[in-house]
Amino acid sequence: GDSVTQMEGPVTLSEEAFLTINCTYTATGYPSLFWYVQYPGEGLQLLLKATKADDKGSNKGFEATYRKETTSFHLEKGSVQVSDSAVYFCALVVATGFQKLVFGTGTRLLVSP
Amino acid sequence: DVKVTQSSRYLVKRTGEKVFLECVQDMDHENMFWYRQDPGLGLRLIYFSYDVKMKEKGDIPEGYSVSREKKERFSLILESASTNQTSMYLCASSETGPAVSTDTQYFGPGTRLTVL
Numbered sequence: 001g002d003s004v005t006q007m008e009g010p011v012t013l014s015e016e017a018f019l020t021i022n023c024t025y026t027a028t029g030y031p032s033l034f035w036y037v038q039y040p041g042e043g044l045q046l047l048l049k050a051t052k053a054d055d056k057g058s059n060k061g062f063e064a065t066y067r068k069e070t071t072s073f074h075l076e077k078g079s080v081q082v083s084d085s086a087v088y089f090c091a092l093v094v095a096t097g098f099q100k101l102v103f104g105t106g107t108r109l110l111v112s113p
Numbered sequence: 114d115v116k117v118t119q120s121s122r123y124l125v126k127r128t129g130e131k132v133f134l135e136c137v138q139d140m141d142h143e144n145m146f147w148y149r150q151d152p153g154l155g156l157r158l159i160y161f162s163y164d165v166k167m168k169e170k171g172d173i174p175e176g177y178s179v180s181r182e183k184k185e186r187f188s189l190i191l192e193s194a195s196t197n198q199t200s201m202y203l204c205a206s207s208e209t210g211p212a213v214s215t216d217t218q219y220f221g222p223g224t225r226l227t228v229l
Contacts, residue, residue, distance in 0.1 A: 042133035043117070043203055089155060100171070101218060103155040
């Protein structure tokens with residue numbers, strides 16, 4: 001079945017460091033890909049998305065490129081801030097039938113001053 | 114802004130109790146979802162609804178039921194709570210009909226349920 005694999009955390013960085021959180025997927029069709037973020041004490045919110053191969057999603061300095069050849073959607077940011085500390089979830093939806101999101105297990109990011 | 118609210122942030126119940134978790138969205142969204150979130154497992158879909166009085170099972174429906182009598186409200190029911198249902202429960206909604214795979218889901222803040 002469809003699945004998403006994320007790197008295990010926590011990822012611990014100093015402020016202004018470069019961030020990469022790896023995400024790979026397995027899907028039977030042609031999925032749309034998402035990154036959701038969950039700040040402490042809050043629900044999830046959409047960070048960015050990409051709907052077809054080679055698309056790049058971007059928001060708040062974060063970027064991810066839909067790579068069909070490597071079935072990946074890695075999240076990157078050039079300079080992280082303390083306020084980026086959160087749990088990041090990679091997810092996919094396959095465009096057949098209902099729009100059911102399949103989530104990865106989440107990666108906690110901790111950024112220290 | 115879309116707002117999804119959940120009736121309680123924290124809830125403590127006893128084994129065997131019937132538990133109701135309520136979710137309300139204020140943007141006239143067609144679709145609503147219930148997930149549970151557990152460490153190391155991510156989010157797993159319990160039930161979803163694409164219209165009033167319509168419901169579909171997700172990946173882990175056992176031990177749960179749902180009700181959607183009005184478009185804006187989607188309730189999750191634990192008929193007889195058990196300790197393995199201790200978890201964070203997240204409600205979500207999205208705007209359009211079932212065929213749109215790129216639609217954003219908007220999440221509530223979650224209810225942390227503890228069953229003793």
